[in-house]
Amino acid sequence: MPIVEVTDLYKSYGDRTVVDGVGFDVGDGEIFGILGPNGAGKTTTVECVSGLRVPDRGTVRVAGLDPVADHRAVTEILGTQLQQSALQPKLTVREALGLYASFYPDPADGMALAERLGLAPVFGTRFAKLSGGQQQRLFIALALIGRPRVVVLDELTTGLDPRGRRETWSLIEEVRDSGVTVLLVTHFMEEAQRLCDRVAVFDAGAIKALGSPTELVGRSASAVVVSFRPTGGVLDRSEFEALPGASAVRGDGERIVIEGSDDTVDAALSLLARRGLSAERLRVTDATLDDAFLDITSSEPGHAGS
Numbered sequence: 626m627p628i629v630e631v632t633d634l635y636k637s638y639g640d641r642t643v644v645d646g647v648g649f650d651v652g653d654g655e656i657f658g659i660l661g662p663n664g665a666g667k668t669t670t671v672e673c674v675s676g677l678r679v680p681d682r683g684t685v686r687v688a689g690l691d692p693v694a695d696h697r698a699v700t701e702i703l704g705t706q707l708q709q710s711a712l713q714p715k716l717t718v719r720e721a722l723g724l725y726a727s728f729y730p731d732p733a734d735g736m737a738l739a740e741r742l743g744l745a746p747v748f749g750t751r752f753a754k755l756s757g758g759q760q761q762r763l764f765i766a767l768a769l770i771g772r773p774r775v776v777v778l779d780e781l782t783t784g785l786d787p788r789g790r791r792e793t794w795s796l797i798e799e800v801r802d803s804g805v806t807v808l809l810v811t812h813f814m815e816e817a818q819r820l821c822d823r824v825a826v827f828d829a830g831a832i833k834a835l836g837s838p839t840e841l842v843g844r845s846a847s848a849v850v851v852s853f854r855p856t857g858g859v860l861d862r863s864e865f866e867a868l869p870g871a872s873a874v875r876g877d878g879e880r881i882v883i884e885g886s887d888d889t890v891d892a893a894l895s896l897l898a899r900r901g902l903s904a905e906r907l908r909v910t911d912a913t914l915d916d917a918f919l920d921i922t923s924s925e926p927g928h929a930g931s
């Protein structure tokens with residue numbers, strides 16, 4: 626059962642259409658990722674889901690409710706990560722949780738939430754004095770204080786160091802495991818690959834691909850990347866480019882890097898063997914969501930039709 630349903634959504638700012646016919650469903654309990662280049666319309670779309678923006682056209686439903694017409698009811702089941710500027714720097718963690726708890730009829734226990742999110746040691750600390758990672762944890766706590774069924778997290782781990790990012794990922798998994806549906810806007814492919822059940826790749830206001838990270842990587846032109854240092858002779862790059870399924874060939878110092886399929890790897894090794902060459906430091910890796918993202922999205926900055 627979808628808990629979030631977006632159908633044929635359009636939104637313009639002035640005469641610029643920035644969301645241009647977007648549709649997707651998010652299943653109850655899913656972590657659903659929204660990826661895309663800068664300006665692709667991701668934030669505008671999740672703002673329409675949260676009821677913070679009014680769509681020009683199309684429908685949005687959260688648990689069957691219209692986020693604009695049924696705004697109050699939707700805010701009781703949907704938690705949104707605040708932007709940093711929305712929080713008073715002088716508020717302590719305790720005060721911020723108490724204030725936001727007062728907005729809801731049946732809020733979660735702020736102290737318990739703070740403990741679960743590792744904020745107990747800074748319960749009395751002002752927002753401005755928290756580290757970036759602690760601020761992010763507080764934003765998660767505030768998004769969860771109303772016991773939402775759905776949380777919208779927009780670029781949650783931007784600005785965090787690698788450890789902070791990984792800790793936040795674990796938190797998001799815990800949130801999902803507690804039954805909450807997560808809508809996650811992110812620029813980090815590793816984050817999407819690790820966390821998301823499905824992702825929608827936005828580009829210029831439209832969804833260009835939708836599926837599990839594994840499906841999207843599988844659909845991309847290059848599924849495998851093989852690299853090696855040919856020794857015992859010289860081969861022209863064009864011979865590698867002619868291999869079946871080779872989608873890109875690069876020289877990396879003395880190494881050759883070929884993107885393609887499993888067949889490309891077999892053919893490359895056969896070619897070397899036929900010429901009496903060997904492949905030193907041979908490495909075969911799976912293509913990642915990064916590779917798929919670059920295949921799916923255009924290199925132009927996102928501009929939908931005006």
Ligand SMILES: Nc1ncnc2c1ncn2[C@@H]1O[C@H](COP(=O)(O)OP(=O)(O)OP(=O)(O)O)[C@@H](O)[C@H]1O
Pocket residue numbers: 638643661662663664665666667668669670
């Ligand atoms: N309030 C606004 N008024 C006018 N234009 C806006 C407004 N908000 C966003 N835009 C423009 O709409 C386009 C889409 O913005 P949006 O924030 O939805 O994209 P995004 O995919 O979230 O981008 P990013 O990855 O950079 O956060 C951008 O070109 C942006 O400049």
